[in-house]
Amino acid sequence: MYCxxxxxxxxxxxxxxxxxxxxxxxxxxxxxxxxxxxxxxxxLKGYYIEDDxxxxxxxxxxxxxxxxxxxxxxxxxxKDVGPDESELDSEAELMRSIGLPLQLDDPSxxxxxxTRRYKLRTKKDIEGENLPAENTLSPKLEITxxxxxxxxxxxxxxxxxxxxxxxxxxxxxxxGSKTVVDNKKDENRTKADELSSPSSSVGSESSSSSDxxxxxxxxxxxxxxxxxxxxxxxxxxxxxxxxxxxxxxEVKSRxxxxxxGQSESCNGGTKESSLSGNRSTSQPAQDSQESSEAxxxxxxxxxxxxxGDESGEDPPEQKPSKLKRSHELDIDENPDSDFDVDGSxxxxxxxxxxxxxxxxxxxxxxxxxxxxxxKYKSKYFDMRRQINMKNKHIFFTEEPGKTLFKxxxxxxxVEKFLKWVNEPMDEKASQExxxxxxxxxxxxxxxxxxxxxxxxKGDDPPETSELEPGKRRAMSPAGEVxxxxxxxxxxxxxxxxxxxxxAQAAPDxxxxxxxxxxxxxxxxSKNRKGIGLxxxxxxxxxxxxxxAQRYRLFSRFDDGIKLERAGGNTIQFALTGKRVIAxxxxxxxxxxxxxxxxxxxxxxxxxxxCGDVLQLASRLKVNVVFLSPPWGGPDYTTAEIFxxxxxxxxxxxxxxxxxxxxx
Ligand SMILES: C[S@@+](CC[C@H](N)C(=O)[O-])C[C@H]1O[C@@H](n2cnc3c(N)ncnc32)[C@H](O)[C@@H]1O
Numbered sequence: 001m002y003c004x005x006x007x008x009x010x011x012x013x014x015x016x017x018x019x020x021x022x023x024x025x026x027x028x029x030x031x032x033x034x035x036x037x038x039x040x041x042x043x044l045k046g047y048y049i050e051d052d053x054x055x056x057x058x059x060x061x062x063x064x065x066x067x068x069x070x071x072x073x074x075x076x077x078x079k080d081v082g083p084d085e086s087e088l089d090s091e092a093e094l095m096r097s098i099g100l101p102l103q104l105d106d107p108s109x110x111x112x113x114x115t116r117r118y119k120l121r122t123k124k125d126i127e128g129e130n131l132p133a134e135n136t137l138s139p140k141l142e143i144t145x146x147x148x149x150x151x152x153x154x155x156x157x158x159x160x161x162x163x164x165x166x167x168x169x170x171x172x173x174x175x176g177s178k179t180v181v182d183n184k185k186d187e188n189r190t191k192a193d194e195l196s197s198p199s200s201s202v203g204s205e206s207s208s209s210s211d212x213x214x215x216x217x218x219x220x221x222x223x224x225x226x227x228x229x230x231x232x233x234x235x236x237x238x239x240x241x242x243x244x245x246x247x248x249x250e251v252k253s254r255x256x257x258x259x260x261g262q263s264e265s266c267n268g269g270t271k272e273s274s275l276s277g278n279r280s281t282s283q284p285a286q287d288s289q290e291s292s293e294a295x296x297x298x299x300x301x302x303x304x305x306x307x308g309d310e311s312g313e314d315p316p317e318q319k320p321s322k323l324k325r326s327h328e329l330d331i332d333e334n335p336d337s338d339f340d341v342d343g344s345x346x347x348x349x350x351x352x353x354x355x356x357x358x359x360x361x362x363x364x365x366x367x368x369x370x371x372x373x374x375k376y377k378s379k380y381f382d383m384r385r386q387i388n389m390k391n392k393h394i395f396f397t398e399e400p401g402k403t404l405f406k407x408x409x410x411x412x413x414v415e416k417f418l419k420w421v422n423e424p425m426d427e428k429a430s431q432e433x434x435x436x437x438x439x440x441x442x443x444x445x446x447x448x449x450x451x452x453x454x455x456x457k458g459d460d461p462p463e464t465s466e467l468e469p470g471k472r473r474a475m476s477p478a479g480e481v482x483x484x485x486x487x488x489x490x491x492x493x494x495x496x497x498x499x500x501x502x503a504q505a506a507p508d509x510x511x512x513x514x515x516x517x518x519x520x521x522x523x524x525s526k527n528r529k530g531i532g533l534x535x536x537x538x539x540x541x542x543x544x545x546x547x548a549q550r551y552r553l554f555s556r557f558d559d560g561i562k563l564e565r566a567g568g569n570t571i572q573f574a575l576t577g578k579r580v581i582a583x584x585x586x587x588x589x590x591x592x593x594x595x596x597x598x599x600x601x602x603x604x605x606x607x608x609x610c611g612d613v614l615q616l617a618s619r620l621k622v623n624v625v626f627l628s629p630p631w632g633g634p635d636y637t638t639a640e641i642f643x644x645x646x647x648x649x650x651x652x653x654x655x656x657x658x659x660x661x662x663x
Pocket of ligand 1: 569614631
């Protein structure tokens with residue numbers, strides 16, 4: 001999750017097991033840290049929340065301050081993640097495809113209308129007197145179809161919890177009417193809703209339950225259960241039999257549990273007794289999450305028994321169902337349940353060993369948001385959103401089988417040239433002017449590449465030069481101290497000399513030229529491997545790095561450049577055509593600079609002065625002062641602040657001030 005405003009959002013107390021009550025480790029956390037568990041439970045799916053700044057979060061924050069934020073956050077998330085096409089993830093698409101509403105309170109939704117009608121009918125059926133239980137249990141057509149469709153797709157049930165989470169915006173106990181039809185998993189639940197809690201079953205118009213409703217429903221439930229075969233069997237097992245009163249007390253108990261957020265502790269032994277019955281491992285409500293069993297099982301004895309013959313492969317209308325009231329959530333669905341109670345999922349380490357400095361286990365954690373609504377002042381990172389960015393690293397051709405090789409410009413030129421030299425003379429003559437023009441265009445347009453060519457032309461070994469007549473193109477002034485593109489420029493040379501080879505001898509010319517190029521490459525390769533390291537370099541190991549970069553620093557290095565720590569600033573300035581005064585206190589540097597400037601043909605543009613610039617400056621009349629004093633080597637890159645007055649000695653400002661004001 002991404003926090004736009006990365007600041008402390010939450011105070012989290014991690015309580016230690018062995019310390020006295022109230023002692024805790026206080027952690028100041030970002031929202032992302034606190035809610036990592038949520039990403040985890042969402043299958044690492046984020047979502048985007050508009051920072052609308054409305055007041056919807058007021059209540060939320062208050063609840064969050066109580067350390068139970070997720071429930072309300074879930075509610076908000078559900079609402080904010082609208083059914084926009086671009087926002088639909090696979091789950092939402094599935095839900096929509098099977099006719100389930102993606103958003104609460106969507107009166108335009110025909111599905112909602114269906115479910116509403118269904119609910120009304122259901123309620124009527126349930127409340128109707130003397131209706132046979134079988135009728136009440138009969139699944140309605142719509143739901144049956146939906147369920148079957150879902151069952152085919154989600155037989156494994158792994159997505160059930162996630163779907164349920166999406167469908168539930170909030171617990172009906174806290175949000176009253178806002179419960180949508182859960183997914184198909186909850187066809188089971190739907191049955192239960194019909195029977196146990198019509199007010200909380202489906203649709204957006206459900207009202208709060210009255211005690212009367214509950215009693216009627218539970219009575220009906222009890223009657224229905226007694227009529228079912230499964231109950232007959234369950235009666236044989238005292239651990240799973242119950243009557244309506246027991247169920248009622250369980251329902252109440254369950255609600256208290258939900259309200260307190262401590263569902264586990266409220267089972268009162270029912271869970272254990274229920275567990276003694278056989279259970280299916282493939283029923284959706286159970287498959288989805290192991291953790292949902294507690295909720296599911298608890299209802300089971302009241303509604304139906306288990307017969308131990310549940311394969312889980314059949315649609316539920318043909319199977320006894322394990323029912324759960326729709327307003328109850330699985331533990332992992334329960335927004336109030338913070339399953340990462342001790343922060344371990346958040347990455348907190350604890351233990352008694354030396355590794356953890358003896359920090360004992362965390363018993364639990366408590367979270368408090370430091371500001372009201374602070375979590376809504378940052379944005380969620382929407383990991384579902386498709387990024388409209390082209391992959392720049394991997395290329396696939398549209399047509400299968402087509403080569404992925406991207407032809408280089410140089411190769412194209414060579415091919416063009418070869419084609420040209422192999423063409424009959426008359427055709428060639430007619431094309432010559434065009435071809436020549438094209439070449440000229442290339443020469444002038446590709447800047448550095450062409451400069452490199454000129455550099456290589458001047459540098460060719462004698463045998464290569466002999467092969468290339470003196471008709472050279474006028475290139476830009478001698479390859480600046482800069483990057484060298486050896487392979488390309490080599491090839492470029494062959495291409496640009498096309499006019500020098502008699503047409504008849506073109507193939508021979510090419511062959512000889514190719515050999516020369518190979519030789520040149522070999523020489524360069526030899527040099528670049530460090531063979532023949534000059535003594536001045538071997539004498540000073542520090543210079544090895546400059547040697548390694550010699551072609552980057554001096555494209556004409558092989559022409560006789562002498563390398564030292566000095567770079568090439570003076571040459572670069574002179575290449576602009578302006579006059580340059582170069583001052584260095586070290587005569588060796590002056591010699592080197594002189595030598596190198598000659599190689600680049602700019603020596604006549606530079607006035608070299610060996611002396612102390614601090615003493616000479618006042619007598620120098622210049623327009624621009626460029627200082628390149630000893631700056632301590634590359635360590636400057638680690639400095640936090642680049643300060644001309646502190647990073648060099650003498651102070652850079654002082655040096656500047658020694659130059660006359662009016663220069
Ligand atoms: C980092 S190097 C300059 C390299 C130069 N910018 C180049 O690209 O070739 C620093 C140079 O400052 C020279 N230097 C140091 N103190 C000086 C002074 N007081 N007056 C003139 N030059 C000085 C050193 O001899 C050394 O060559």
